[in-house]
Each structure stands twice: as structure tokens, then as C-alpha cells.
Amino acid sequence: MNAAAMVKTSIDMVEEELITREQALLRIDPELLEQLLHPRLDPDAAARPVATGLPASPGAASGKCIFDADLAEKVGAEGERVILVREETRPEDIHGFFAAEGILTSRGGKTSHAAVVARGMGKPCVAGAEGIVVDVTLRRAIVGDHIIHEGDVITLDGATGEVYLGAIPTLPPHFSDDLRNLLEWADETAELKVMANADTPEAASRAREYGAMGIGLCRTERMFNASDRLPVVIDMILANNEEERKSALARLLPIQRADFIKLFTVMSPDPVTVRLLDPPMHEFLPTEHDLVDQIENLRIYRDVVRGRQVALASIAGAPPLPEAFMELSEEHVNDALTKKERMLQKVRELQETNPMLGHRGVRLGITYPEIYAMQIQAILEAAAECANNGIDVQPEIMVPQVITSQELAHVRRTVDELTGKLEEETGRKLQFKFGTMIETVRACTRATHLAGNVEFFSFGTNDLTQAVFSFSREDAENKFLPMYNESGILQDNPFEVLDIKGVGQLIDMAVYRGRKANPELKIGICGEQGGHPASIRFCHNVGLSYVSCSGPRVPIARLAAANAKLREGESVR
């Protein structure tokens, strides 16, 4: 029975008093809802699959068949929709994944490289469609009596594993009244709250539609990346001193404040947890390689603008001169060049061997206190303005990458200063919570001490998993995790399913120690595993207050949270 039918019959059976609401909730595997939450093929489009593989990553997609990653990247860059088709994929195909709408392989299982990487990126994937014979040399694939030439359009359904010729229309996710009904029962049963990870007011609105009870993780750096802000962020990074940095931050402040006002308003009266800046600064700058290219080209353009060596641009193989440059003065080009050269110098300064373990999170906040101060001020001012307009808001300020309570004390001092000032100005008491991510191993061992400084903990299980396994997620999923899964060394991908035997033990330790020091402590989890049913069950059992996951996983999490409560007594394994 498919998911929609399953939901409908459950509701009907309750209405006919054949089963209880609890039985209805337990009848449905939360993962089944996945089918209802991604774009799917229009069932009215009469089409017969030409091949079936494993449903390796959900969602439906159409695009031109392309047989290697280099070409996929090229065709994708031209604005075409691409399906990457390979016998099996390997780490060196990674750029093809970025370019593709979906991935199809003729070999490999649900834990093959293609499956693991596609799921990690949230792209549809059909793996191990053995009926398809891929012939890269002849640039074609044979499936039954059909020959698919490179460039032919195909459609994948990652929920069923089916492959179609041509483009099949897709329907947006189907959120029926029955499903809405069922999930309301789930919410009444569950003890865990379900929040969403969302970084923009738009994403927050969508999360609301999925039934999110607040935002458990708003990554402020996503706001920094929008094209109207990035230049200001770059000015901040290139600043030669605190003064210059503060001037750039002063320009960012009203932008961030406006973002938060919108976000708080959309989610009112539910909590919104804002994480202070986390990624290393070089993530906001172009790569060294790109900058070297750009500088080389700018030098050629400068010569052209000078009119000295008009023909040189083509000789030196630079891309065609942008027309805009012809109207620019030498001075303009020189300014651009100077800025790029400074960027390059900065990129080289900021280079890190292992950025995951580098100068990021609260370490940045302590090295450049003015960055965190700006963000905290924006959050508090937004909260004050909302309150002023009668909008009930619950902002929560969250510090990332903490390893010791001294770091929290540092940031807390800024929070207290700014709160004091603002309360004096407005004559109104500010409502907010202060908390910390628990995403380093040391934060778990030091939970007793951290808990005295905060009102909430939020487990960042993505980073925590990386630290516990000494696995970099990107490198692991791309290089050895598929092989580890296939050979049975690891049963699951620990970045999808919470590793109870390792990561879980540290969570357990931190919850115990944190609550012992601070019984009022609110504790949640905001890693990707927060949307996975078995992981949610673990979170319920160790006594967390909430889980937070990506918007489309919220319904699954709501049902799983109810099931976790209903299965409380049962042994886990």
C-alpha cells in the first residue's frame, strides 16, 4: 500500500472505531511519509518505466542523460537539466553530482557511492538499475530494446527506483487533510517537540506548513551569503583593523536586524534559535584558484583599457573582454585589481589544513568580538522591535563549537552588556534565551560546567559525529563510507542515522551532566539525524526536549516522535 492510501485507511479505521488513534499512529512507518513530501511523478501521466533500480534517494527529476561528470558539469553550466548516468560513480565524479538534477547508476546498492552522496545532497537517485547497460565509449545506454543516446531526456523516480524515457510531469508534494489530521494526533501524543532548521523567512514559512513548532537552527551565515550582503561581508573580512571591520559590520547590522524581524514575525509566538556565525571566514571568499585566474584576466584587461596592447587579450587566451570594461577607466580596473589582490592575499592567510577543525565558531567570535556583538545586537533589537509592535517572540541565541565554559562566559558578557543598554533605552525587559551548541566531544565531557552558563543545549550531531568518528563528512561519504557500508563494517551512514554506540553515549553523558547541574535545561538536537525515526526514538528515550530537522522531514519527525512515546517501554535493539 502506498503512503497516501496508508494514511487514508488509518484515518478511516479510526473514524469507524476499528482502531484507536494510537494504533493508527503505530501502523504507519514514519519513513513512508517521505513519499508524500517530495515532488513525485504525475500518476495521470501514462508512462511505463523502462527499467527499475533501487530507490536510493527520494524525489523525481528529468533531464538530459549525460555519461560523465566533466560533460555533466559543462552541460549543467549551460543551463540544461542533467541526469548523470554511470555504471557506478566514484569520488572523482563529485563535480557531476553538483551539476545534476538526479543520478542513475546501473550497479551498486543503497549504500553505494552514488546513493550515499546523492542522499547527502538531497538529490534523487536510482541505483543499481541493472537492466541498463551503460556504454560510455559509444556515449549511449541500452535498456531492453531502447537505445538512450547522450542528450536524450529521461526521468527518474527516486522513491520507487523507476526510470522512464522522456520527461514525465511532476507534482508538488501532497499534504492531504488526512495527513494533517494524523499528524495533529501525533503532536498530541508526542513529548518531543519538532522544530525545523531554516535560515530565511521563506524557509521558515514553509517549515510552518510542515508543522514545525519553531526554528531549532537558523544558520546566520546563510544570510551572509545572499548576493546583496556578500560584498559587505567580504569588506568585513578584508578589513585591516578593528575600525574598518566595525564600519563594515555597521552596514550589516540593519540588514541582519531586518532579517530577524521577518523571521521572528513568521514564527511568532514560537521560538527561533539563531546560531552565531560558525564557518571559517575563507568560506565567504572565492577560491585561490579562481582569484589567480581573475587577477590574470584583470591584468590583461587593464592593458587593453590602457590601449597599449589591444590584441593581447586574445593572444593570452583570456575570455572575451566583458563589454562593461570598454567603458571603464583604467582607474576602475586598477581598483578592481587591487581589491582582488588583497582578497588573494587574505585567502592565502586564511588557508587551513583542516577547515572543519579550524578557526571557526566561537573561536572566531572570540578573536573578532565585534562580529558576534553585531549579531547579538541585531537579534536583541529585532526582538525589541517585535515586542514593541505587539508580536510575541522567543529568540534564542546559540554559540557554536564551544569546548569550555570560559568561551561561553566571554560571549555572555557581550550579551549582558548589550541587553542592559537596550533595556535602558527601551524601558522594556527583553525576553530571550542564551544557549550553546553541543557539537564538540569536549563540550560533552564539560557539560556540567557549560550548563551553569546557559538555558539550553542543542546537539549538533553532524559535527559531533565527525569528531567521534574522525570522519570528515564530505571525504567519508565520497571516499570510503560506501565501502564501509557494503562490507558491513558499519551498518548505517552515521550522518543519516544517529550512531547510538558512539555519538549516543556522548549525548547521554552530556544530558545527564547538563541536567544535573541545571535541571531546567532545555535540550534538543539540530543535526540532520534529528529527522530520522530511529534517532528520534533515541532522543526521546534520553529525555531531550525537542528535535530540529530540515523542513520536509518535519512530518516524518512528528510521527516518529509520537511513535517513540508510544513505544517507550520496548527494548530498542
Add this chain to the structure above:
Amino acid sequence: MNAAAMVKTSIDMVEEELITREQALLRIDPELLEQLLHPRLDPDAAARPVATGLPASPGAASGKCIFDADLAEKVGAEGERVILVREETRPEDIHGFFAAEGILTSRGGKTSHAAVVARGMGKPCVAGAEGIVVDVTLRRAIVGDHIIHEGDVITLDGATGEVYLGAIPTLPPHFSDDLRNLLEWADETAELKVMANADTPEAASRAREYGAMGIGLCRTERMFNASDRLPVVIDMILANNEEERKSALARLLPIQRADFIKLFTVMSPDPVTVRLLDPPMHEFLPTEHDLVDQIENLRIYRDVVRGRQVALASIAGAPPLPEAFMELSEEHVNDALTKKERMLQKVRELQETNPMLGHRGVRLGITYPEIYAMQIQAILEAAAECANNGIDVQPEIMVPQVITSQELAHVRRTVDELTGKLEEETGRKLQFKFGTMIETVRACTRATHLAGNVEFFSFGTNDLTQAVFSFSREDAENKFLPMYNESGILQDNPFEVLDIKGVGQLIDMAVYRGRKANPELKIGICGEQGGHPASIRFCHNVGLSYVSCSGPRVPIARLAAANAKLREGESVR
């Protein structure tokens, strides 16, 4: 009072029965011994330093300034004393370290590659002497108003970080009978054994002189880096399939076996712990940047060799054509070019976002089982040959980066197969131990299960510290650790002094769980902290069997181990 006087008066007072041996041991701060264990500058030689860097590895040395590892090796082989001077060093410079009396870099911290490797070899190193501008192209370094040309003599003092022009006389280390005496008493008192980290028979011999009771860590990759092996290792990495890889490994086997025979013989009858290959493969290849340069130059040389564009080399700004090339055929240059291009492709394939958390350690051993099989075979055959020659050896095979017992089971299977075969061939039972590094957090939580598969644990506290803090050592020491120390957020550098509150808790957990499952388990520590007195005290208190540190730290560790035993009851903080 200086160290020599301190030791002498202590011994005298015992002889005069003024104090007990225990009191004598407790009187001396183990760190003080550092003074006695390295050559030092003659304090009577009046000289003024021209630059100061970080005191990265103690000792004093004079020699000719040489700006690259190849030339250092050549000049060293001619019997000259050499100081290797680089902006910073990389693993491919290792032969330069072997050839040099001391190492000087203008960039990098106390834990940069130069510092760590030099400390490991017991050679003086001044790191990050930023006043020196190294210009390899012009074969000179500029420091203030001085130009140091290649071949000029300089003197380093690794204990102060000072650099001098010319040769300053040094005094040899002072390992007096008194000190020897004192350390023998220490050994009688201590419960912890003190082993050394050593990768070559030469280093092992030196460690013996310092009183090491075995080798706690032999990093086989250091053997791979020697200039006669690296080409074979590169062939192995470039192999297109298992067959090609096995052929390269077959050439490495006798080399590794011969290394182990020498090492086991030097250390007989004490244990030698050999760690199977750990670093990611790209560490054995040149950087992408260097390869791109080399390929560009080779293309120019090819054109020159073809005689078509003789003048082009200088036009294109390539370095002067090596004379050797003038005698080479076009075919030779083409072969070199093809090989470099393949290397470049491989380097790009192997690129990782966070190499520290990437495809390394046992993950490599499982992806390419033939690599570990070759190493295990070399160890076992070396042990068999030693036994055959009446040399009593205790090899220990150690697996790095383990997170689960399934990984150990995989490697163990290879060990058992090879042991069975070899025992049948020789008709003699092989004596060895099989064990695992404990250097991931997950290994600590899974210690119960790991312990069932092994005879020993060895804590790799360098990597474990990185995982617990989510700090990449290189990035942390260069970018934010100094600021964290200065502002009191962290008291110590956790890579030098074991972090008891975080890392220590995991060690404690792993020792408890490991011994519970396997009471016979031998447990040691082989991170750099193993030579630090406060860390040694912790190791004693949690019941470890041994510590292993760099050779020159062994005497300090021996005294610290005795003091730890004598201070057993005292509270630690």
C-alpha cells in the same frame, strides 16, 4: 642551581645518607633534565643573534645553509654539516632532515611539520623565524641587513630560538654517571615503562642510549619517505589496478623487511611497536601547485629538446634549463611529462577537504588490503629471520584510526593468514602482539569491544586531542591557540600537556572498559604528551602500562614516571 649541579648534589646527599633515594628523585624537576640532554652553545662565546624564531626543538648546531632537501642530502653526503633552511617544510623534505644538523624555517609554529619532525629526530629546530626571508630561487636568505648565501655557515640554538651568523662553538650533552645513576633509581621506583617513538634503526639506537625500554611507536610512513623508496611508493599510488599495486608492493616488501630486521635487532629483546600505514596517500605526492609548475616547465623543456623553440624557455620565464636535459632525448622528456601528468591527475583525485579526518589509517588498510598485507608480511618475516638468527624479538603490530572492532577483525584476518603460512614454512611459532591505536573518540566508547580483538591499546593522544577539541593542530597553533592561552580560556596547549578534563576522561573510560573486557590488556600512550611530566603522572594514576615519547625526552619521562609513583596519594590539582 643548574641541572648538572642539581643531579650531582642529589647523588652526593644520598651517598652521605642525608636524604633517601626517593627524596633525591623528588628533588629534581624532570623538565630540568632537558638542559643535560642536548648540545648547547658555549656561553663563553660572545655572539649576537641576527634573528629569533620559536624554540621548536632543543639543541644547538652549526652548518652550511642549504635551501632544499635534495641539495642538503647531497652536501651532507659529502661530509659537510648542513642546516636545512626553508620557508616551511613538508613530508617530501624528509631526506633533508636526515642530512641536516638542524632545521630553520621562516614560517610555522612549534608544532609545524619542521618542529614535530625535528623533535622526533632529536635535532635542533628554530621555527617561524619571521625576520628571515628565504628566496630559494636566488638561493639566499635575507635577514635584516645581512644576505645569507647558500653555503654560508650559521648556528641555531633550538633551546632559545636564536639564529647566529658563523659557527659558534657548542658543548656536548652532559649525560653524567650521576644522571645515569639517578635514572636507574628512577626505573627501580617507577611502575610505568618508558618507551621511545622511533622510526629508524639509528633513532632506535639513540633511544636506547637514553634508556628507552623499547619502541612504543614506529611510524612506517617515515620509512616510505626515504628517497630510495619514495619512487616505489609513488608507483604504488599511481597503480591503475590491484595488479600494478601489488607489483610495486612486491618491490617494497624486501626494503621494509630489511628495515624491520635492523630495528628489531637494535631493540632486542625489547618490544617494537610498528604502526601500519597511517597518512593519506596524497601526502606522498608533490602538491598540485608544484606539479602544475613542473609540468609547465617540462613542456617548455620538451619544446627545447625538440629544437623547435630554443629561445622559448627564457621567454616563458621558466627556470634555467637543467643541463641534464640537454643530453636527454625527446622520449625521455615525454616519459617524465606523462608520469607527472598522471601524478597530477591522482593528486586531484585524492584531494580531501579535511585530510586529518579523511581516507587514512585503517580505512586505507581496508580499501587497499594489499598494502597492509605487505607491511604485516614484512614484520612477520623480519621477526622469523631474527628468531632464526637467535635474536630475541617482540614485534607488535598496531592498527591506526580504528573506530570499530570490525575493522580490527578485517586486519586480524590478514595477520592470521600470513602467520599461518609463515609458521608452516618455517616450522617455528611466531611471537608477536596485535593491537590498536586508541586515537578516535569512538574507539574510547567502543573499548570493550575492541579489547576482545587485541593484546594492547596505545593512545594516540595527538589525534585524540584534535578530535576531542575539534581543533586541527596545525591550524589551532597557528591561528587561535596562542590567543586562547593568552586570554586564559585554555591554560595549556593541549597538544603538549594532556587535557585531563576532556581527553583524560575518554582515556579513563577506555582504560576501564578495555581492562574490564580483557584484564591482560597492555595499555600505553604514544602521543607527544607522553614525554610531559604532568601527563605522565596522569598516565600512572589511570593505570597505564607505559608511555612512549621522542628519544631525547626519555630520561625526563623516566624521572617523571618515578615521581608519579612516589606522589601517588597526593591530589593532582
